[in-house]
Amino acid sequence: MFDIFRRDGDPALDADRGFDDENKSRRGYLREYIQWLKPFRWAIAGVLALGFGAAMLSLALPRATMHIIDVILPAGDGRTLHMLGGGLLALIVIQQIFDLSRNWRTAKLNARIVFRLRQRLYEHLLHLPLHKLSDMKTGGITSRLSGDVDALSGMVQLAILTPGVAIVKVGVTIGILFWINWRMSVAALLVLPAIVTLNLVYIRRIRPIYRSMRRDRGEIDGRVVETFGGIRVVRAFSRETTEALRYAVRHHLVMRKDLLAQFLQFVVWSGWGFLIPLAALIIIWFGGALYLKGQATIGGIVAFQLYLAMLLAPVSMIVRSYSQLQRALAAMERIFDLLRQPLDKPDSTNAADAPRQVEMLEFERVSFAYNAEQPVLRDFSLKTPGGSTVALVGPSGSGKTTVTNLAARFYDPDEGRIRLNGVDLRDIKLKNYRRMLGLVQQDVFLFDGTVAENISYGRPGASPEQIEDAARRANAHEFIIGFTEGYETLVGERGVRLSGGQAQRVNIARAILADPRILILDEATSNLDSESEQLIQASMKDLLADRTTFIIAHRLSTIINADLIVVLVDGRIVETGAHDELLEAEGMYQAMVRRQHEGMIGDNAKVKMQNAE
Numbered sequence: 036m037f038d039i040f041r042r043d044g045d046p047a048l049d050a051d052r053g054f055d056d057e058n059k060s061r062r063g064y065l066r067e068y069i070q071w072l073k074p075f076r077w078a079i080a081g082v083l084a085l086g087f088g089a090a091m092l093s094l095a096l097p098r099a100t101m102h103i104i105d106v107i108l109p110a111g112d113g114r115t116l117h118m119l120g121g122g123l124l125a126l127i128v129i130q131q132i133f134d135l136s137r138n139w140r141t142a143k144l145n146a147r148i149v150f151r152l153r154q155r156l157y158e159h160l161l162h163l164p165l166h167k168l169s170d171m172k173t174g175g176i177t178s179r180l181s182g183d184v185d186a187l188s189g190m191v192q193l194a195i196l197t198p199g200v201a202i203v204k205v206g207v208t209i210g211i212l213f214w215i216n217w218r219m220s221v222a223a224l225l226v227l228p229a230i231v232t233l234n235l236v237y238i239r240r241i242r243p244i245y246r247s248m249r250r251d252r253g254e255i256d257g258r259v260v261e262t263f264g265g266i267r268v269v270r271a272f273s274r275e276t277t278e279a280l281r282y283a284v285r286h287h288l289v290m291r292k293d294l295l296a297q298f299l300q301f302v303v304w305s306g307w308g309f310l311i312p313l314a315a316l317i318i319i320w321f322g323g324a325l326y327l328k329g330q331a332t333i334g335g336i337v338a339f340q341l342y343l344a345m346l347l348a349p350v351s352m353i354v355r356s357y358s359q360l361q362r363a364l365a366a367m368e369r370i371f372d373l374l375r376q377p378l379d380k381p382d383s384t385n386a387a388d389a390p391r392q393v394e395m396l397e398f399e400r401v402s403f404a405y406n407a408e409q410p411v412l413r414d415f416s417l418k419t420p421g422g423s424t425v426a427l428v429g430p431s432g433s434g435k436t437t438v439t440n441l442a443a444r445f446y447d448p449d450e451g452r453i454r455l456n457g458v459d460l461r462d463i464k465l466k467n468y469r470r471m472l473g474l475v476q477q478d479v480f481l482f483d484g485t486v487a488e489n490i491s492y493g494r495p496g497a498s499p500e501q502i503e504d505a506a507r508r509a510n511a512h513e514f515i516i517g518f519t520e521g522y523e524t525l526v527g528e529r530g531v532r533l534s535g536g537q538a539q540r541v542n543i544a545r546a547i548l549a550d551p552r553i554l555i556l557d558e559a560t561s562n563l564d565s566e567s568e569q570l571i572q573a574s575m576k577d578l579l580a581d582r583t584t585f586i587i588a589h590r591l592s593t594i595i596n597a598d599l600i601v602v603l604v605d606g607r608i609v610e611t612g613a614h615d616e617l618l619e620a621e622g623m624y625q626a627m628v629r630r631q632h633e634g635m636i637g638d639n640a641k642v643k644m645q646n647a648e
Contacts, residue, residue, distance in 0.1 A: 064364070064371055065194070072191065074151075078144050079195060085137035086200035090349075092130040094207060097341035099123055101215070104334030141192055149188045156180060156370060164379040165445055166405070177256055179369060183249065186366035193360040201349035201356075208346040215335050215342070222321045223314050223343055227350065244296045246365035251289050253369075255282070314343055380447060382464050389467035393421035393552050393583045394456045396442065401451035403437060411437045412606040415451070419599075424584040426594035428627065429603035435587045438603075439555045442585060443472055473551030477558030479538045486515055487522040489541055493549030505548035511540035554584040591628055600624065 072079065099119060107116050160168070160176060168176070212220040262269060262278050269278060318340050325331035398417040404410040412434045419425050427435040440446050441453060444460055453460045460468065473493070481489045490505055491497040497505075502522065506512040514537055518524040526532050526541070533541065546554065588594050595614045602610035602617070602624050610622050617624035 064367055067371055068190065068194075068367060071152075072148070075144060075148060075191075078140070078147075079191065082137055082140050082144060082196055083199050085133050085140065086196060087203055089130050089133035089137065090200055090204040091207070092126050092133065093345065094204075094211065094342075095126055096123060097338040097345065098211070100341060101332075101334040101338035104337055105332045106334075141196060144191060145188050148191060149184060152187065152370070153180060153184045156184065156374065159374055159376075159378070162378045163376055167376060177260070179253070179373060182252065183366040183369050186249070187363050187370060190360075190363040190367060193356045193363055197356045198353050201352045204349045205346060205353075208342055208349075212339065212342050212346065215339055216322075216325070216331055218325060218330065219318060219322050219336075219339055222317050223339075226310060226313060226317075241296050241299050244292050246368065248289055248292050248296075249365050249369055251285065251292070255285050255289070258282070258285075311344075311347055314347065315340065318343060380444065380461070380465055383462060386462055386464045387458065389463050389471055390456050390458075391552075393471070395420055395454070396553065396583055397454045397457075398438070398441070399452050399454060401441065401448040401453060403441060403446065403449050410606060412441075412448075415606065415608065417601060417608070417611075419583060419585075421583050422581045423598040424586060424596070426586045426588065426597035426600045427603060428588070428591065428594065428600060428624065432605075433603040434606040435603055436557060437606075439557055439585050439587065442553065443474060443555060444468060471552040473546040473549045473554045475539075475543050475546045475554075475556050479535070479542045481526050481533070481538055481541060483525070483527060485520075485523045485525055486518075486541060489526060490522075490544045490548055492545055497548055501548060502544075505544040506541075508547050509540045509544035511537070511544050514540075552583065554582050556584065557587045558589065591631055602627075 103116065103119065107119070157180060160180075209220070209224070212223070258281070269275060318336065322331055322336040322339060326333065326336060396419040398415055401412055401415040402410060403412045403415075415434070415438070417425070417438075427438055429435055437446075441448060444453075444465060447461060455463060455468070482492065486506075487499070487502050490502050494501075499522070503512060506515055506522075515522055515524070524532075526538070586594055586597060594600060597614070599611060600614060600617055601608055602622075604623070610617055610620065610624055612620065618628065
């Protein structure tokens with residue numbers, strides 16, 4: 036029957052596969068979650084106490100009803116009837132006060148737990164290795180921070196509060212039922228084990244489905260972010276229909292899984308819909324027979340009916356909580372799997388603070404690969420004296436950006452080491468070291484805020500005068516004051532309201548204001564026109580002074596004044612030297628300069644011919 040919902044070969048829908056291992060894993064997650072709830076233990080205990088109090092108060096009404104029917108009414112004692120009625124009314128009011136307080140405290144407790152969990156998860160994500168974040172994609176990250184955390188918001192209530200109160204209430208109610216009439220109790224409770232077993236069997240199938248749905252939705256969210264992030268590419272290649280179809284197919288699969296889970300839940304609830312009237316029928320039928328034999332009273336039968344309804348309600352709550360808990364457990368697994376991921380380059384126990392000045396940054400026989408099959412750097416050695424400017428040139432894929440990524444310690448070498456003033460970077464506190472860095476990349480990233488906020492991102496306490504000075508030195512001040520709002524102009528997501536050259540100059544101003552000891556310029560001026568590039572080069576002379584700088588540039592005219600030019604091919608150094616030295620060597624660098632010079636002459640000739648026409 037379920038085959039119409041099933042995707043062939045999807046192990047997530049096979050609830051019986053490896054169930055023992057799954058139970059062990061589940062218990063591990065629950066233990067971890069309970070350990071994580073320790074700071075909230077007193078709040079949880081308070082809510083449980085209110086729940087127990089309300090449950091005990093609710094048990095008084097059926098017992099009082101039995102006494103009224105069997106004792107007070109036959110005796111015609113109106114005074115006692117009114118006194119007992121008033122007392123029961125007071126109990127009902129107190130019970131509602133308990134319930135109101137419990138519900139409010141539960142809401143506050145859930146809000147605090149969700150806030151702490153989301154904040155903890157966000158902080159953990161910020162410090163995960165870059166390759167792990169790349170594997171998760173933006174949509175997957177968003178899915179965990181929003182959907183998974185929201186799904187886990189009622190976990191305390193589903194796993195602790197509701198079952199805890201319900202179990203106590205069930206135990207007390209069963210005791211009262213046997214005290215009233217053990218024969219009716221045995222008859223009424225015979226149906227419970229079979230129904231509960233049926234519920235648990237079906238519910239066991241639901242949790243893997245929800246886990247699979249959460250994974251699928253994360254993948255869908257990731258694709259949506261990619262699609263709209265590259266919407267120009269999508270439209271340029273007329274892929275709108277294809278992307279819409281892909282989205283529909285994936286969502287259709289999630290819909291089918293959701294329908295299967297809902298169908299199983301409906302089966303569970305139908306069992307309860309059958310149980311309640313069946314139990315009522317048994318009490319009326321069997322209780323009536325006992326009454327005719329003188330083994331039961333009318334008040335006892337009525338009280339028994341009320342208590343039985345009160346028994347079925349908490350049992351139903353337990354089973355339904357367990358059913359709804361499957362969604363939360365699936366989300367909990369994804370969240371705690373992520374929180375178990377090791378952080379990016381944790382500091383060693385003996386890690387030292389970063390030095391204030393750079394005397395020497397040295398690559399010592401460094402080898403590195405993003406994956407084992409494709410090494411990027413091989414036996415790379417380079418000494419960079421403090422305050423010097425090193426230019427990295429070479430064909431695409433030669434390892435230039437990888438060198439700067441290692442210098443920024445986004446990654447650590449697979450072999451060899453990188454030393455700062457003779458100390459391995461892995462023995463320096465990462466946060467301290469990163470404060471020494473400034474980075475300007477070809478792929479400009481600006482936050483959705485004002486121009487001033489983006490410039491001061493690396494130095495949040497900067498004054499307006501310092502922000503303006505950095506903008507002037509990056510040749511950005513003139514176009515910024517041309518905006519109606521000036522430095523308070525909103526740049527839009529990823530700086531979409533600025534041109535490529537304007538966004539890059541804001542990016543450079545951000546690096547200038549941060550005043551780093553080690554500066555990395557990765558194609559920093561590639562998006563600028565020649566005039567803006569020349570102005571920035573002139574204004575950055577004082578910025579580069581006494582600062583260790585790595586420059587990656589395809590325009591060789593921008594690195595003529597570098598102290599050292601390093602030519603890379605396939606992750607190896609093939610030439611080093613100053614510009615004039617490398618030209619005289621007549622090696623690869625000279626060939627690169629010649630080809631670029633010839634290309635510029637050809638471009639200029641084309642422009643002249645177009646102007647003449």
